[in-house]
């Protein structure tokens with residue numbers, strides 16, 4: 001299965017140019033413990049962690065790199081907090097395209113290793129991701145590189161790569177199909193906001209119209225606070241969250257996210273990093289869902305919304321679990337800090 005089953009909705013690419021690694025068609029599972037414990041009957045998790053490189057970004061990379069193949073482009077220039085880079089590196093490897101990626105300073109080692117394993121040429125940039133001015137400067141430099149003949153700049157945001165983001169909209173088409181009953185709320189983790197915007201735009205092409213919510217860590221409130229507070233524009237911040245993937249100090253798709261989410265009935269939710277670690281642990285221990293911290297942000301937001309009575313206990317809620325636990329070993333070590341794995345002799349087993 002691949003995103004190309006939605007080819008009538010995607011930018012046209014000849015069959016021969018379509019690169020797929022089997023992305024999309026990810027499971028939607030009903031919460032067994034966390035939902036019932038909160039008296040939420042219909043809490044669901046969309047397991048985007050099951051994509052080929054471990055995050056929803058494969059939907060973006062499949063669309064973006066296929067277009068590069070169709071246009072006979074040979075060099076991919078990218079920026080990433082880790083997951084976009086891993087996805088682009090994999091799809092570039094499959095397509096025989098050279099891939100060079102500028103990465104945010106704080107990206108976890110596993111994401112860097114994954115990109116290098118696929119053969120991408122990568123470099124981290126000091127202050128990139130956490131400082132809005134440096135981030136803008138880095139992106140301007142990448143845009144210049146991306147304009148060379150045969151090159152394309154790929155950043156998983158509508159502002160820079162709108163055609164590739166069409167691939168992410170397939171997430172909403174799938175949810176519209178998979179959810180059998182009502183579909184009231186979808187909670188999306190947001191950094192630059194491209195994912196949230198893709199979900200709204202995707203649903204607009206279906207018969208479903210859930211409230212789409214934007215959830216951000218308090219330490220990267222570029223969109224959620226403004227959306228919640230009634231403002232029309234997002235704002236740059238000095239990023240302090242430790243949640244990898246959501247460290248995006250500058251407004252990228254933020255203004256459009258606010259404009260698009262509000263009419264759906266969705267709002268912004270801010271969560272502490274501690275609430276995110278707790279949600280990550282609960283997903284692993286109570287649901288068997290192994291995700292990176294960014295993948296637990298939507299659940300933290302949904303539980304917040306429930307505590308504030310902003311959702312009804314009868315409503316159907318979907319939380320996007322956007323990335324795998326294998327992406328961020330440090331966060332898993334933190335989760336396991338009270339657990340040990342002793343080395344014992346065979347006699348001691350009894």
Ligand SMILES: Cc1ncc(COP(=O)(O)O)c(C=O)c1O
Pocket residue numbers: 055081082083084156189190191192193194195196244245246248292294295322323
């Ligand atoms: C796992 C994960 N979830 C969510 C996001 C947020 O996506 P966006 O920056 O489009 O808001 C990212 C972005 O890198 C991510 O890696």
